[in-house]
Amino acid sequence: MVDDSARARVYERLQRLARPPGVDSTLALRDSIARAARASRRPAAPRAEGDSIVQALRALAGYEVTDYRGRRALFLADSSLLVLVGSDEAPAEVAQPRQRITAVDSIILDDRRGLVRTRGETVTERPGEEPLTSANILYDLNAARGTAYDARTRFSQQATWYLRGALPGVYNDSVYGSQVKFTTDENWGYHFAAREAKIIGGSWLVARNVTLNFADVPVMWLPFMMQNVEQGRRSGVLFPQFSITDVVRTSRGQSRRISNVGFYWAINQYADATVALDWWSDNFLSLTGSARYQILRQFLNGQMNYRQFWRADGGRELSFDTRHQWEKSERTSIRVSAAYASSSDFVRRNSFDPREVVQSINSQGGVNRRFDWGTLSLSADRRQFLQDDRVEQSLPRVSLSLKTLTLFPAPESRAHFYNNLTWSGSANYSRQTTDRPGQEESDFSRALADVVRTNAGFSSNFNLGALAWRQSVSIAENTTRAVPLSFQDSLAAPGSGTRDLTTADLTWSMSLNYQQRLIGTTTLTPDLTINGMAKRSDEIPEASSFVAGPTRLSLGVRLKSDVYGFFGGFGGFEAIRHKISPSITYSYSPGISPSPLQETVFGSRESQPRNTISLGLNQTFEAKRKPRPRRERSRTRPAAADRIAAPADSAAADSAALGGAGGGPEQGDAARPGEPRRQERSDIVQLLAVRTNVITYDFQRAKESDNYLDGFQTTRLTNQISSDFLRGLSISLEHDLFDTDEEGRRTFSPLLSQLNLSFSLSNRTNLLALIPFLGRGGDDEAAADEETLDEDALEEDLRDEELDARSPTDGSAIVPGRGDLNEATRRQELERQRRQRRSVGQWSANVSYSLRRSRDESVAATQLLQGTVRFKPTPNWDVSWRTSFDVDAVDFLDHTVRLTRDLGRWEAHFDFLQTATGNWTFRFNVQLVDLRDLKFDYQQRSESRRNRF
Numbered sequence: 001m002v003d004d005s006a007r008a009r010v011y012e013r014l015q016r017l018a019r020p021p022g023v024d025s026t027l028a029l030r031d032s033i034a035r036a037a038r039a040s041r042r043p044a045a046p047r048a049e050g051d052s053i054v055q056a057l058r059a060l061a062g063y064e065v066t067d068y069r070g071r072r073a074l075f076l077a078d079s080s081l082l083v084l085v086g087s088d089e090a091p092a093e094v095a096q097p098r099q100r101i102t103a104v105d106s107i108i109l110d111d112r113r114g115l116v117r118t119r120g121e122t123v124t125e126r127p128g129e130e131p132l133t134s135a136n137i138l139y140d141l142n143a144a145r146g147t148a149y150d151a152r153t154r155f156s157q158q159a160t161w162y163l164r165g166a167l168p169g170v171y172n173d174s175v176y177g178s179q180v181k182f183t184t185d186e187n188w189g190y191h192f193a194a195r196e197a198k199i200i201g202g203s204w205l206v207a208r209n210v211t212l213n214f215a216d217v218p219v220m221w222l223p224f225m226m227q228n229v230e231q232g233r234r235s236g237v238l239f240p241q242f243s244i245t246d247v248v249r250t251s252r253g254q255s256r257r258i259s260n261v262g263f264y265w266a267i268n269q270y271a272d273a274t275v276a277l278d279w280w281s282d283n284f285l286s287l288t289g290s291a292r293y294q295i296l297r298q299f300l301n302g303q304m305n306y307r308q309f310w311r312a313d314g315g316r317e318l319s320f321d322t323r324h325q326w327e328k329s330e331r332t333s334i335r336v337s338a339a340y341a342s343s344s345d346f347v348r349r350n351s352f353d354p355r356e357v358v359q360s361i362n363s364q365g366g367v368n369r370r371f372d373w374g375t376l377s378l379s380a381d382r383r384q385f386l387q388d389d390r391v392e393q394s395l396p397r398v399s400l401s402l403k404t405l406t407l408f409p410a411p412e413s414r415a416h417f418y419n420n421l422t423w424s425g426s427a428n429y430s431r432q433t434t435d436r437p438g439q440e441e442s443d444f445s446r447a448l449a450d451v452v453r454t455n456a457g458f459s460s461n462f463n464l465g466a467l468a469w470r471q472s473v474s475i476a477e478n479t480t481r482a483v484p485l486s487f488q489d490s491l492a493a494p495g496s497g498t499r500d501l502t503t504a505d506l507t508w509s510m511s512l513n514y515q516q517r518l519i520g521t522t523t524l525t526p527d528l529t530i531n532g533m534a535k536r537s538d539e540i541p542e543a544s545s546f547v548a549g550p551t552r553l554s555l556g557v558r559l560k561s562d563v564y565g566f567f568g569g570f571g572g573f574e575a576i577r578h579k580i581s582p583s584i585t586y587s588y589s590p591g592i593s594p595s596p597l598q599e600t601v602f603g604s605r606e607s608q609p610r611n612t613i614s615l616g617l618n619q620t621f622e623a624k625r626k627p628r629p630r631r632e633r634s635r636t637r638p639a640a641a642d643r644i645a646a647p648a649d650s651a652a653a654d655s656a657a658l659g660g661a662g663g664g665p666e667q668g669d670a671a672r673p674g675e676p677r678r679q680e681r682s683d684i685v686q687l688l689a690v691r692t693n694v695i696t697y698d699f700q701r702a703k704e705s706d707n708y709l710d711g712f713q714t715t716r717l718t719n720q721i722s723s724d725f726l727r728g729l730s731i732s733l734e735h736d737l738f739d740t741d742e743e744g745r746r747t748f749s750p751l752l753s754q755l756n757l758s759f760s761l762s763n764r765t766n767l768l769a770l771i772p773f774l775g776r777g778g779d780d781e782a783a784a785d786e787e788t789l790d791e792d793a794l795e796e797d798l799r800d801e802e803l804d805a806r807s808p809t810d811g812s813a814i815v816p817g818r819g820d821l822n823e824a825t826r827r828q829e830l831e832r833q834r835r836q837r838r839s840v841g842q843w844s845a846n847v848s849y850s851l852r853r854s855r856d857e858s859v860a861a862t863q864l865l866q867g868t869v870r871f872k873p874t875p876n877w878d879v880s881w882r883t884s885f886d887v888d889a890v891d892f893l894d895h896t897v898r899l900t901r902d903l904g905r906w907e908a909h910f911d912f913l914q915t916a917t918g919n920w921t922f923r924f925n926v927q928l929v930d931l932r933d934l935k936f937d938y939q940q941r942s943e944s945r946r947n948r949f
Contacts, residue, residue: 069093070107080111086120100125101137114141122148130154134167146170151177159184159930165197175199180207184930185905190214192225204228220936227931233266238276241811243923243937255281257941259811262288270294276809283350284317285310288816290808299327302336305808305816309346317346319815321808336365341815344386348917352812352941354894357915358884360385361815366397374402389437397430422463429456441484450481466515477504499538506534506546522561529554535601543601550594550607556587573623576687583616583694609700612713616694621687623725686724693718709738709746716753728760728846739855751855758848763841812913812921838878843871863887876902884916895920905929 058065070084070092084107086092092107093100094116101107105120116139124132124146134148148167155161162183169176176198182205183191194207205227212220228236241260262276274290286309294301302324309317319341326334339361341347351357366379380395402425410419432453439448457474482498513527533549565578591609599607695714702711715738721731734754738746808816846868853861865885872878878900884893893916901908906928914920920942927935 064096067093067095069095082109082111083107084109091120092118098126101139103136115139116141124148130156132167132170137170139170144172160186161930162186162188173200183905184928189904190906193218194225227934233269233272235266236264238262238264238274238809239933241937243939245939254940255283257281257811260809262809270296274808278809278811282312284312288809290816301325307808307814307816311346317342319347321816331370333368334366338363338365338382339384339815341384341386344384344389347386347814350919351814351915351917352913352919352921354882354884354896354913354915356813356815357386357917357919358894372403374400376400391435392432393435394430394432398428400427402426418464420464423461424463425458425460427456427458430454441486444484444487446480446483446487449483452479452481453477454479466517467512468514469510469512471508471510473506473508475504475506477502479503501538502536503539504536504546508532520562522559525558525560527556527558529556533602537601540601542597547597547601549602550592550598552589552592554587554589554610556585558583558585560584569624569626572626574626575624577622577624579620579622581618581620583614585614585616585694587612587614608704611699612696613699614694614696617692619688619690621689623685623687625683625685686722688725689720689722691720707746709748712737712746717750726759726761726765728758730756730758732756736855751853752851753853755849755851757850758846760844760846762844838872840872840875843869845869861888864893878902 057063068082068084069090070086071090072085074083074085075081076083084092084094084103086102086104086106088104091102091104093102094107094109095101101116101118101122101124103118103120103122106118108117108119109115110117116137118136118138120136122134122137124134124137130153132148132151132153134152135150137146137148139146146167146169148170150164151167152162152164154163162185163177163180164182165180166178167175167180168178176196177194178196180194180197181191182194182197183189185191191213192207193211193213195209197205197207199205206224207226208224210222210225211218212222228234238260240258242256242258245254246256246258257278257280259278260276261279262274265273265275267273271291271293273292274288276288278284278286278288280286286307288305288307290303290305292301292303302322304320304322306320307318309319311317319339321339322336323338324334324336328334340363341361348357361384362381363383364379364381366377369376377397377399379397379399380393381397382391382393382395384391404422404424407421407423408419410416412420432455434451434453436448436450439445454477455474457472459470459472461471462469479500479502481500483501484498509529509531511527511529513525515523515525517523530551530553532551534546535543535549536546537543560583561581563580563582565580567576567578569575587610589610592607594602594604594607693714693716695712695717698711698713700711701713702708705711715736717735717737719731719733721729721733723729732755733752736751736753737748739749739751740746810817848866850864851861852863853859863886865887866883867885868880868882870878870880878898880896880898882896885891886893892914895912895914897910897912899910901910903926906926909923909925909927911923911925912920922940924938925935
């Protein structure tokens with residue numbers, strides 16, 4: 001009985017212990033801290049991760065901690081089975097330092113068999129990897145292999161890729177998949193379906209028996225597919241570039257071309273290199289090498305691109321492009337940009353870039369150094385013209401600017417007339433060469449000969465208030481190279497040799513002038529000038545060495561003013577202002593008595609008196625728009641200062657908050673109408689600006705020749721017209737004023753010798769606003785301008801970077817581009833953003849026209865019309881066309897036609913390019929936006945020298 005009663009008490013005690021907390025107040029007390037937290041609506045403090053014993057176990061060296069969490073746990077000791085039960089709110093979890101497994105229903109750990117099974121939605125996480133979500137998993141601890149059913153994950157490589165399917169084999173360094181689907185479209189508008197796939201080391205995705213599906217419709221089959229899934233810069237093999245026609249020829253004689261076959265080496269995060277091959281059958285084989293570097297501590301960066309060509313006929317050509325920039329210190333900077341092509345003809349015959357064959361290949365470099373006493377600049381440049389094989393080079397070009405010195409400094413209140421005298425000086429030197437193709441002796445033309453020009457000069461200025469004393473000296477030497485002796489002397493036999501002809505002119509001058517302000521901006525400036533010269537020429541026997549010329553004295557005065565006229569407004573204009581800036585300069589120089597030698601060398605004209613007057617005139621028409629209502633102004637783009645967000649704890653943020661809930665300045669002003677507020681700033685528009693060059697007339701020369709037209713020293717009149725009202729409008733006109741007969745007599749016969757015209761139009765341009773009487777003063781145009789500032793800036797960036805964005809391995813050009821491998825992708829993404837921002841029906845056009853003609857009938861006139869048109873006919877189509885048209889020949893010189901179709905995450909391109917040399921290429925391309933190397937190409941090309949089709 002005692003044993004039975006003891007056993008009964010033990011069972012009773014066990015039953016009490018098994019009751020849930022709170023049933024028996026003597027067995028379990030309520031958590032007062034949690035109750036207080038609920039009362040105060042504050043969360044309770046988190047519980048410590050185990051007691052002191054658990055923390056000590058975690059700190060043991062050589063052991064790996066595994067955390068088990070769940071709503072409840074069941075351990076079967078006889079079968080070594082641990083079951084963690086979870087729920088949606090508290091899923092079961094097993095965590096180790098290298099991975100974490102979470103399951104909604106349960107996690108079963110079979111220690112005897114070394115298996116881990118999950119039920120319900122399971123998430124597997126590893127450091128540095130995207131989470132893997134699956135219906136359930138089975139993991140073999142002994143074989144380190146797992147199986148995931150209905151798995152879903154993603155990875156990033158230039159874009160986010162989504163993957164789902166069965167993963168029968170998941171290892172530490174690789175993953176095997178079956179019936180796998182992957183895409184970059186979060187909505188799964190398209191996807192790749194692979195029967196088998198493998199991810200190796202988290203770096204490469206390899207799949208075979210792959211189909212491309214749009215929705216559930218298969219459109220293309222690939223035998224295999226390989227894609228790198230690593231992030232960031234990495235070394236690897238480049239994607240070869242070729243089209244379907246390079247594999248299967250569509251016509252006899254069509255040449256095959258495979259390019260971009262090479263390797264990219266990411267040396268480190270500051271340097272990389274690229275090597276690539278380009279094979280064009282029956283034409284050439286080229287090797288391109290590119291290297292980039294960036295040394296942040298030295299503010300040094302640069303790029304070197306080199307391309308070697310082996311022609312099919314056995315010849316060799318090369319081209320290179322390099323850029324380097326070094327900010328050595330705050331005072332010293334070094335910049336080098338060089339490009340070169342060994343053969344201009346090779347570029348013209350093989351380039352498919354319409355811009356490359358008509359532009360020059362430019363190189364330039366320089367060093368700028370700022371000292372305490374001045375600034376020194378040393379530079380050089382070279383221009384290689386592909387059209388006529390002309391090369392112009394400036395080496396060196398030196399410029400020295402001395403710091404302005406103040407002599408006898410004194411405060412203005414105690415200064416005498418000689419105090420605060422300033423002096424400044426500058427010097428320059430340059431040597432320019434022009435190399436042209438060789439000429440036959442019988443057809444020699446001096447205008448097409450090689451020329452060397454050397455210029456040097458020094459100037460000094462003393463300024464004392466309005467009084468200025470200037471001195472200058474300069475020398476100019478011109479050398480014509482390799483002039484045949486038969487060209488110089490008709491008695492010389494052909495082939496007797498050549499010689500260089502050099503002419504040097506030395507000039508010096510000193511001037512003293514005083515500027516007197518009269519009324520407003522009107523100034524009167526009298527001046528006194530003394531100048532002289534010396535000359536040396538190989539073509540004048542008496543001037544084999546320098547011969548000093550006569551010294552001349554001239555007196556002059558200059559009157560300059562600004563005259564304003566104000567008129568009432570009309571239409572959307574509040575007022576019109578007409579500004580006229582005339583200038584009149586008169587100069588007189590008495591005649592001199594030269595020596596016979598001076599008259600022989602310089603001519604009789606230099607000794608005659610000079611009585612000249614010069615007239616200049618500039619005009620500007622400006623209009624002031626009427627202020628727009630605040631509700632309209634709120635739609636305009638905020639100023640740059642308003643776009644900068646102030647910190648939340650700054651005074652600016654507090655003051656902005658006081659303006660009202662809307663936060664706008666207009667609302668802040670309207671909140672207190674009784675207080676003064678800032679006046680509205682009206683927009684000022686430059687309707688028209690006309691700038692005319694100075695016209696000089698010599699009364700003395702007209703008197704001596706008995707023809708008043710001979711007095712005009714200015715024989716060409718130039719006018720430049722611009723306007724802000726029509727964006728991009730620029731007109732430059734040059735007239736040849738006089739015609740000269742065989743006897744040298746002038747007649748007034750203006751001839752338009754040069755005309756340059758350019759302007760821009762778009763669907764936002766209000767054509768009626770161009771006529772202020774019919775329009776509303778350009779209010780709509782102004783609003784459109786503000787709305788399109790961002791788009792215009794983006795297009796301007798695209799135009800400026802268009803040439804530099806070309807990658808070094810781009811096969812369309814001969815000179816390697818300056819952009820890196822990702823530059824073209826970045827630019828394509830910018831173009832895509834621009835297209836997406838444009839609405840249906842939006843269009844823009846840029847037009848430029850140039851005219852060149854001469855009175856000489858043997859010189860043919862040239863007229864060139866260039867234009868670019870962009871428009872969006874439908875939501876998914878974009879069209880652009882850029883062309884050049886020879887008006888005289890009635891022929892198009894080049895074309896660049898691009899049609900783009902938006903296919904969601906894909907793009908289709910229809911491109912046609914034709915160069916001025918006759919080369920053309922047509923390309924149809926469909927590429928994935930998120931991975932532009934994944935594309936389907938069809939391309940046809942033709943060269944002007946061979947008819948391949």
